[in-house]
Amino acid sequence: MRKPCCDKADMNKGAWSQQEDQILIDYIKKHGEGHWQNIPKASGLLRCGKSCRLRWINYLRPDLKKGNFAEDEEDLIIKLHALLGNRWSLIAGRLPGRTDNEVKNYWNSHLSKKLTSMGIDPKHHRLSHYLARTQTRIRGFSTAETSSSALIKDHKPLYHQIKLSGSANNQLASDAGSCIDNDDDDDHSSTLLPDLNVDVAAADSSLPSGAATE
């Protein structure tokens, strides 16, 4: 087991001060991103490189979009989560200005509850056991589009069509295909996602099993 990256007792922890933020911003403006381990030494910050990287990526980056998630962003997150599982960085990569941490937090605090309240298991994106008992066995998104359609219609359009440009869609399919596994207990593996036009069954099987599952 490797030592932690920052075991020095004199390193700061916890919330960042404005002064620390400014030092980090100034340093990165001058030297660019990367070489995070050098930043504490070079800038005089009493933070480990890992902490600097996280602070920059999640909070200080100028291209970050602050504020609430739009409805179409929510929808996209839900769809991508159904496709990719907890691959937060991949999902965030499809949402300009959003970070993996932000998407993850938003999922855990809002979206998973929202799906649960709709009777949908947020983990597997299918009807919860209670509802499923009264339904035919269904797989993947077709669940929400068919068997639970009446349920869905009473709520905001979580599963409505998201318009992606052709190239964006192809890129998504490409990205998604590169990270979905063949876990046969996982309903992602054979799901044809109608909205995104992505046949997950055709995904690369070379990835470690369970990568998109729990």
Place this chain on the structure above:
DNA sequence: AAAACATGCAACCGCTACAAA
């Protein structure tokens, strides 16, 4: 008004992947 509880977010921790030596 105050205590208890719930919620959301920022940050940390541990792990893995990857590259360089």
Place this chain on the structure above:
DNA sequence: GTTTGTAGCGGTTGCATGTTT
């Protein structure tokens, strides 16, 4: 081929704030 160091990712925690009792 092995070792070592760094970057990046996802899970988890802790704290600040808001809400309820």
